[in-house]
Amino acid sequence: MKTIEDLKxxxxxxxxxxxMRHDSSRQIIVGMGTCGIAAGAREVMSTILDExxxxxLDDVLVRQTGCIGMCEKEVLVDVVLAGQPxxxxxxxxTADIPKIIxxxxxxxxxxxxxxxxxxxx
Amino acid sequence: MNSNQSQCCCDGSVNQFDKLDEVLKKYQGxxxxxxxxxxxxxxxxxxxxxxxxxNISKKMDIxxxxxxxxxxxxxxxxxxxxxxxxxxxxxxxxxHVRGAKTILNEIENQLNIKSGATTPDLKFTLxxxxxIGACGLAPVMMIDxxxxxxxxxxxxxxxxxx
Amino acid sequence: MEHIRAxxxxxxxxxxxxxxxxxxxxxxxxxxxxxxxDKEIKIVETGCHGLCEMGPLVIVYPEGVFYVRVQExxxxxxxxxxxxxxxxxxxxxxxxxxxLEGIPSYKEIAFYKKQMRMVLxxxxxxxxxxxxxxxxxxxxxxxxxxxxxxxxxxxxxEVKKSGLRGRGGGGFPTGMKWGFARNAPGEKKYVVCNADxxxxxxxxDRSVLESDPHRVxxxxxxxxxxxxxxxxxxxxxxEYPLAIKRLKNAIEQAEAIGLLGENIFxxxxxxxxxxxxxxxxxxxGEETALLASIEGKRGMPRPRPPFPAISGLWGKPTNINNVExxxxxxxxxxKGADWFASIGTERSKGTKVFALTGRINHTGLAEVPxxxxxxxxxxxxxxxxxxxxxxxxxxxxxxxxGCLPEQLLDLSxxxxxxxxxxxxxxxxxxxxxxETTCMVDLAKFFLSFTQEESCGKCTPCxxxxxxxxxxxxxxxxxxxxxxxxxxxxxxxRDIKTTALCGLGQTAPNPVLSTLQYFRDEYEAHIKEKRxxxxxxxxxxxxxxxxxCKGCGLCKKAxxxxxxxxxxxxxxxxxxxxxxxxxxxxxxxxxxxIKKQ
Numbered sequence: 074m075k076t077i078e079d080l081k082x083x084x085x086x087x088x089x090x091x092x093m094r095h096d097s098s099r100q101i102i103v104g105m106g107t108c109g110i111a112a113g114a115r116e117v118m119s120t121i122l123d124e125x126x127x128x129x130l131d132d133v134l135v136r137q138t139g140c141i142g143m144c145e146k147e148v149l150v151d152v153v154l155a156g157q158p159x160x161x162x163x164x165x166x167t168a169d170i171p172k173i174i175x176x177x178x179x180x181x182x183x184x185x186x187x188x189x190x191x192x193x194x
Numbered sequence: 195m196n197s198n199q200s201q202c203c204c205d206g207s208v209n210q211f212d213k214l215d216e217v218l219k220k221y222q223g224x225x226x227x228x229x230x231x232x233x234x235x236x237x238x239x240x241x242x243x244x245x246x247x248x249n250i251s252k253k254m255d256i257x258x259x260x261x262x263x264x265x266x267x268x269x270x271x272x273x274x275x276x277x278x279x280x281x282x283x284x285x286x287x288x289x290h291v292r293g294a295k296t297i298l299n300e301i302e303n304q305l306n307i308k309s310g311a312t313t314p315d316l317k318f319t320l321x322x323x324x325x326i327g328a329c330g331l332a333p334v335m336m337i338d339x340x341x342x343x344x345x346x347x348x349x350x351x352x353x354x355x356x
Numbered sequence: 357m358e359h360i361r362a363x364x365x366x367x368x369x370x371x372x373x374x375x376x377x378x379x380x381x382x383x384x385x386x387x388x389x390x391x392x393x394d395k396e397i398k399i400v401e402t403g404c405h406g407l408c409e410m411g412p413l414v415i416v417y418p419e420g421v422f423y424v425r426v427q428e429x430x431x432x433x434x435x436x437x438x439x440x441x442x443x444x445x446x447x448x449x450x451x452x453x454x455x456l457e458g459i460p461s462y463k464e465i466a467f468y469k470k471q472m473r474m475v476l477x478x479x480x481x482x483x484x485x486x487x488x489x490x491x492x493x494x495x496x497x498x499x500x501x502x503x504x505x506x507x508x509x510x511x512x513x514e515v516k517k518s519g520l521r522g523r524g525g526g527g528f529p530t531g532m533k534w535g536f537a538r539n540a541p542g543e544k545k546y547v548v549c550n551a552d553x554x555x556x557x558x559x560x561d562r563s564v565l566e567s568d569p570h571r572v573x574x575x576x577x578x579x580x581x582x583x584x585x586x587x588x589x590x591x592x593x594x595e596y597p598l599a600i601k602r603l604k605n606a607i608e609q610a611e612a613i614g615l616l617g618e619n620i621f622x623x624x625x626x627x628x629x630x631x632x633x634x635x636x637x638x639x640x641g642e643e644t645a646l647l648a649s650i651e652g653k654r655g656m657p658r659p660r661p662p663f664p665a666i667s668g669l670w671g672k673p674t675n676i677n678n679v680e681x682x683x684x685x686x687x688x689x690x691k692g693a694d695w696f697a698s699i700g701t702e703r704s705k706g707t708k709v710f711a712l713t714g715r716i717n718h719t720g721l722a723e724v725p726x727x728x729x730x731x732x733x734x735x736x737x738x739x740x741x742x743x744x745x746x747x748x749x750x751x752x753x754x755x756x757x758g759c760l761p762e763q764l765l766d767l768s769x770x771x772x773x774x775x776x777x778x779x780x781x782x783x784x785x786x787x788x789x790x791e792t793t794c795m796v797d798l799a800k801f802f803l804s805f806t807q808e809e810s811c812g813k814c815t816p817c818x819x820x821x822x823x824x825x826x827x828x829x830x831x832x833x834x835x836x837x838x839x840x841x842x843x844x845x846x847x848x849r850d851i852k853t854t855a856l857c858g859l860g861q862t863a864p865n866p867v868l869s870t871l872q873y874f875r876d877e878y879e880a881h882i883k884e885k886r887x888x889x890x891x892x893x894x895x896x897x898x899x900x901x902x903x904c905k906g907c908g909l910c911k912k913a914x915x916x917x918x919x920x921x922x923x924x925x926x927x928x929x930x931x932x933x934x935x936x937x938x939x940x941x942x943x944x945x946x947x948x949i950k951k952q
Binding site: 081127128136139191192 | 417418419420421422444446449450456458459460461463467476478479480481482483484485488489491492494495496497500501503504559562563566567568596598613614622717719720721722723
């Protein structure tokens, strides 16, 4: 990267791939800050990976993010389906994962009793 | 380099300072390298023995008195062998307000050692720490690099069993 | 079984059968056979799923796709689209139409409603281990703008104009600090980021480093350009292994695409960053001690002047700011000083991140505009006190700060108002206490912390805090004397005026502020030998009430044989023998033991 134009080009390129990803796939995002990990985010993450492997959900993208600040609701897991608002689940345990994946990720039905918020642009 | 040899975890290799030499080489000519060298040496040997410190002193050309001063200043450095797992119970403000003392007491009872000590089988060293920064989940503790939060005296035995 | 790649479950419960599931199963068999899939797909009849009004149900595994109200005519699609091509037939999924209703948007959640997330904007949004994600939200554009369109002096002026003040403690104007370092003579200069977040109860810096490390790197690079430094250090405490890992990774990624290194953006500006891991000493949060530690020495403060801006790391001009301060820089450069200065109060601009902890419903990190009231933070954002308990005090600013009582809840939270009432912004730890916390014990807690962490260089801090701690310990154990309060006050004032560094000078603050607002609690301990909060063990008395059934559990639990009594008879505690360990209190199944 040599000029500021290079930076802008990279930004636009990443933005468009992000948009494409949002339009075409399903994402699960786990909050992996120290608080999240202390509350069990690692176990939740590996249960998610197991569960999507078991269900052969090859197109589901599992990502990590940092801390959003709601420590007392850790572990936090977000689910994003194409064209829909990002939904945050709070106080997630490994036992909740099969339900979140089966109901929300696979069948598009939000697990209301665990959902704590949605992102509206 | 005689009586203490049995305590050293250098698995009888030909030169017990191999690992140290590597570290020293890495930091050769780097300014202010003493602390990282000590950190890596401790990481390699578990603690900082007299022999290791003497060796560092010689190779880095820093008086051993000065090294001793640094080692004893920082709570991270240890001059005696330590347990395989280090348990650090947070005693920060948030943890204090949420009952960190009962957690520490429970661990002391479970391991039958006081804070600051190591179990005779060298499995655990128990320490307190001022704040881990996971206050939202207070009370918390760290076992090695893993943080455990929302502790109650009841779940302590379960965590220790792991 | 190995070659079976999918199972199709058809509900054969009474409800679904009457809705036609038998016909559906037959159609499925036909279609599957027609596509030659009968070797790899197995049809299974199941019992009732309890969702009969949605029947007939068809469920496809391994994914677990749940089709409802399936008609015979839908089977072609299920087989061709889903089983053959692997595409879910969305129109047959069970979705509720009001599915998003009842789930609050982030703007509606009480915890976020009054927040203004600027420094934390990306935290919890982007992947901190991917530089691309930071760039996609406008990352490194501030660095680009500064390097290609602004002179270094202009960057310093912009930061000055923004009114940004240091977020780590003292609240010194950042732009002025940069100006000193810029104007200091010398070729070689350094930028240092203080990430030795040692205040118990504060964790915003850890969170920013873990969740958005590039923002800090960018802020430091802009600073390097402004003051004329080509090298920077981030001093991170060793207790933050994840922050260190992510920062390391972020630096490597930035170097790999030329955002750190030589000739950044073709401007001729070079900048490199290194990480220094702390070794566990609270005092290293003090800037001169921190520099000594980077140099590999004992981390002890030295008198100022000379200030680090003139003579810092290895004697070179050095600018030190903390993590949150640097994290504020990129937005000041991109959005402008005027925008930044429009947020906050007259003399405290922008936002501040607080770590809400202690006896509060919603713990976490809250970023709020300066000038918000304590009440808004604790009640509107934090959701108040749990378990129906009463608010007693908020401890703000860590071991250097103070405790604020209920009557100050409507105080504006900014640098100057806090100083006026005997507290300080500090790094932004906000620990809430309810009626069960003893304020004398809290003062003792903080003093034992500073005592433990005192580097020992100057006498007022080394000896003074020790004596004060002895007095406080005495008071909490019921051995307080007339005159103790006055003695504490005198010593506190002496330490404040004579200690060498900021940490020593502020060490007595928790004692002074609890004395100012909770003097009656000290008096109750000393004069009545009573702890109003019921927390000082030495002042409690354990007695057995009439509820006692004589089970003898307490007697067994007592380590000093202070309890006597016959089986099935009322037991008694010998107060002379009792060591107040509370073992009996915890063991009694009938809650027959009272402490007061």
